[in-house]
Amino acid sequence: MDKTVNQKAWFLVLPVFLVVAFSAVLPLMTVVNYSMQDTFGNNQFFWNGVGWFKELLDPSTDLGGRFLASLGRNLFFSMVILAIEVPLGIVVALSMPREGWTVAACLIILALPLLIPWNVVGTIWQIFGRPDIGLLGYVLNAIGIDYNYVSNEVDAWVTVIVMDVWHWTSLVALLCYAGLKSIPDAYYQAAQIDGASRWAVFKAIQLPKMNRVLLIAVLLRFMDSFMIYTEPFVVTGGGPGNSTTFVSIELVKIALGQFDLGKAAALSLVYNLIILIVCWVFYTVMTNAGVERKVQASSEPAAEPKPSAALKPVPALKPKEGVA
Amino acid sequence: MHSIPGRRLIMGLFLVFLLLPIYWLVNMSFKTNAEIVSTMTLWPHTPTLQHYKRIFTDESWYSGYINSLEYVVLNTIISISVALPAAYAFSRYRFLGDKHLFFWLLSNRMAPAAVYALPFFNLYSAIGLFDTPWAVALAHCIFNVPLAVWILEGFVSGVPREIDETAFLDGYSFPRFFIKILVPLIASGIGVAAFFCFMFSWVELLLARTLTSVQAKPIAAIMTRTVSAAGMDWGLLAAAGVLTIIPGALVIWFVRNYIARGFALGRV
Numbered sequence: 001m002d003k004t005v006n007q008k009a010w011f012l013v014l015p016v017f018l019v020v021a022f023s024a025v026l027p028l029m030t031v032v033n034y035s036m037q038d039t040f041g042n043n044q045f046f047w048n049g050v051g052w053f054k055e056l057l058d059p060s061t062d063l064g065g066r067f068l069a070s071l072g073r074n075l076f077f078s079m080v081i082l083a084i085e086v087p088l089g090i091v092v093a094l095s096m097p098r099e100g101w102t103v104a105a106c107l108i109i110l111a112l113p114l115l116i117p118w119n120v121v122g123t124i125w126q127i128f129g130r131p132d133i134g135l136l137g138y139v140l141n142a143i144g145i146d147y148n149y150v151s152n153e154v155d156a157w158v159t160v161i162v163m164d165v166w167h168w169t170s171l172v173a174l175l176c177y178a179g180l181k182s183i184p185d186a187y188y189q190a191a192q193i194d195g196a197s198r199w200a201v202f203k204a205i206q207l208p209k210m211n212r213v214l215l216i217a218v219l220l221r222f223m224d225s226f227m228i229y230t231e232p233f234v235v236t237g238g239g240p241g242n243s244t245t246f247v248s249i250e251l252v253k254i255a256l257g258q259f260d261l262g263k264a265a266a267l268s269l270v271y272n273l274i275i276l277i278v279c280w281v282f283y284t285v286m287t288n289a290g291v292e293r294k295v296q297a298s299s300e301p302a303a304e305p306k307p308s309a310a311l312k313p314v315p316a317l318k319p320k321e322g323v324a
Numbered sequence: 325m326h327s328i329p330g331r332r333l334i335m336g337l338f339l340v341f342l343l344l345p346i347y348w349l350v351n352m353s354f355k356t357n358a359e360i361v362s363t364m365t366l367w368p369h370t371p372t373l374q375h376y377k378r379i380f381t382d383e384s385w386y387s388g389y390i391n392s393l394e395y396v397v398l399n400t401i402i403s404i405s406v407a408l409p410a411a412y413a414f415s416r417y418r419f420l421g422d423k424h425l426f427f428w429l430l431s432n433r434m435a436p437a438a439v440y441a442l443p444f445f446n447l448y449s450a451i452g453l454f455d456t457p458w459a460v461a462l463a464h465c466i467f468n469v470p471l472a473v474w475i476l477e478g479f480v481s482g483v484p485r486e487i488d489e490t491a492f493l494d495g496y497s498f499p500r501f502f503i504k505i506l507v508p509l510i511a512s513g514i515g516v517a518a519f520f521c522f523m524f525s526w527v528e529l530l531l532a533r534t535l536t537s538v539q540a541k542p543i544a545a546i547m548t549r550t551v552s553a554a555g556m557d558w559g560l561l562a563a564a565g566v567l568t569i570i571p572g573a574l575v576i577w578f579v580r581n582y583i584a585r586g587f588a589l590g591r592v
Binding site: 003004005006007008009010012013015016017019020022023024026027028030031088091092094095096097104106107108109110111112113114115116117118119120123124125127128132133134135136138166169170198223226227229230234247248249251252255256261264265268271272275276278279280282283287 | 329330331332334335338339341342343344345346348349352360361364366402405406407409410412413414416417418419420422423425426427428429430431432434435436437438439440441442443444446447462463465466469470473523526527528529530534543544547548558561562565568569572573575576577580581
């Protein structure tokens with residue numbers, strides 16, 4: 001479907017542009033303004049040029065050290081949760097029931113953690129993990145594991161990661177499930193005729209079909225985990241020490257805690273820039289995938305007759321329309 | 325056809341993993357504080373409704389839910405009404421800077437809330453909206469409007485272009501076509517987009533907390549503040565938490581068939 005060129009379409013987009021520009025461009029200009037200045041309170045500002053940026057990227061200074069440390073922690077956190085959530089989400093999506101009321105029940109339970117306010121997610125795990133009143137902490141300590149997320153760094157990390165897996169694996173699973181459902185039954189039937197193994201079906205049919213949604217899942221999860229704030233803040237408050245202080249927590253500490261506007265603004269800009277780059281990669285890959293899909297779709301009718309012709313002699317396999 | 329061996333076991337274990345922490349919260353909300361602190365019980369031995377009663381009778385508590393719902397609903401209405409025409413434009417037309425605009429919108433969906441907390445505080449204080457539901461509703465537009473545009477664009481693209489052309493040939497004006505024909509056709513898409521706006525506005529805390537102080541304080545902020553001030557009233561905290569889960573659980577029922585598609589930004 002080719003789009004027609006119509007500059008009047010701008011009138012339709014204008015409301016969105018105004019609303020988002022009001023919320024995005026104006027505040028961002030404030031940030032740029034602050035990032036170049038220093039303040040001694042009383043609303044007196046002094047020109048500081050790129051001073052904050054230099055300090056920010058130099059690990060020997062206090063600001064730079066804190067920023068780079070939290071950035072490192074944040075990247076490590078994102079990698080770990082991606083390594084857990086993506087495979088687990090695929091497995092869960094493959095384990096979804098085929099039909100009946102259990103499908104709806106599973107979908108609703110899966111979506112439940114996604115709809116809980118983030119601070120309540122923190123509260124749930126804060127309570128759940130406490131050795132004195134929480135089931136998890138109590139059981140772990142009862143079977144002889146010395147677990148305390150308030151004082152032990154490793155335990156704090158494990159808690160934050162398990163919490164994120166609990167909170168967001170469902171997103172990956174739901175996306176994969178949507179991808180799996182778009183696979184026509186004929187593909188599976190053809191595979192069965194060829195005597196393909198379970199693993200071969202996964203590798204040759206399911207994984208390629210899930211490519212696109214998996215991409216969305218990975219990038220959404222990367223970016224959301226990269227700006228995580230509320231949940232670890234509620235559970236560990238960034239501690240013990242600074243061990244679970246991620247970039248957003250550090251930024252809020254500097255901006256709203258110490259009211260160090262210049263430093264906070266410089267950090268914000270660098271932070272935003274990183275997100276913007278990742279976002280650009282995401283967007284480019286997505287639009288390319290969209291083009292590929294269109295090409296695929298237009299070439300599909302030619303390829304289609306083969307599997308369906310091969311199917312005819314097998315009446316035992318009836319297509320399950322009810323699944324979709 | 326797309327299942328794996330042992331799927332019932334895997335699914336069962338995963339659902340238990342998801343439900344156990346929630347069960348613990350619910351369990352705790354029905355216990356007295358004495359029971360919570362003194363013994364480890366798997367279900368409330370002396371069930372009580374005192375925590376819920378306190379929330380529903382104490383205005384400083386239940387007003388938090390009203391405040392939260394107020395800005396969430398405002399935000400959903402604003403987001404959907406500005407996103408609808410834009411989604412149509414992105415789906416049907418090519419215009420100067422459309423791709424850049426689309427990318428710019430996406431980048432705002434991904435921008436960390438922490439970056440905007442302070443400038444928003446300045447901005448809304450300056451225009452006198454600080455501590456009103458409008459401030460939070462407008463602030464949440466930064467990630468909800470792009471999301472709504474994305475989801476709706478996916479749904480509008482699913483409507484055949486021939487329908488537009490036929491309607492215009494029949495003499496429909498653009499606004500009339502939009503309201504009489506297009507909106508009913510993508511009603512489910514609007515429902516899904518509204519659901520996601522509702523959800524993301526409901527779960528967000530950082531901006532909501534920064535932009536309010538007394539009048540419009542959301543329930544999430546009341547939970548963090550009151551509890552730390554009055555020591556740890558675990559039962560009350562748990563009850564407040566349970567009550568925040570309910571609106572999400574209710575709306576989820578209506579969109580259960582579209583959830584997955586919505587999370588894929590309408591692009592499955």
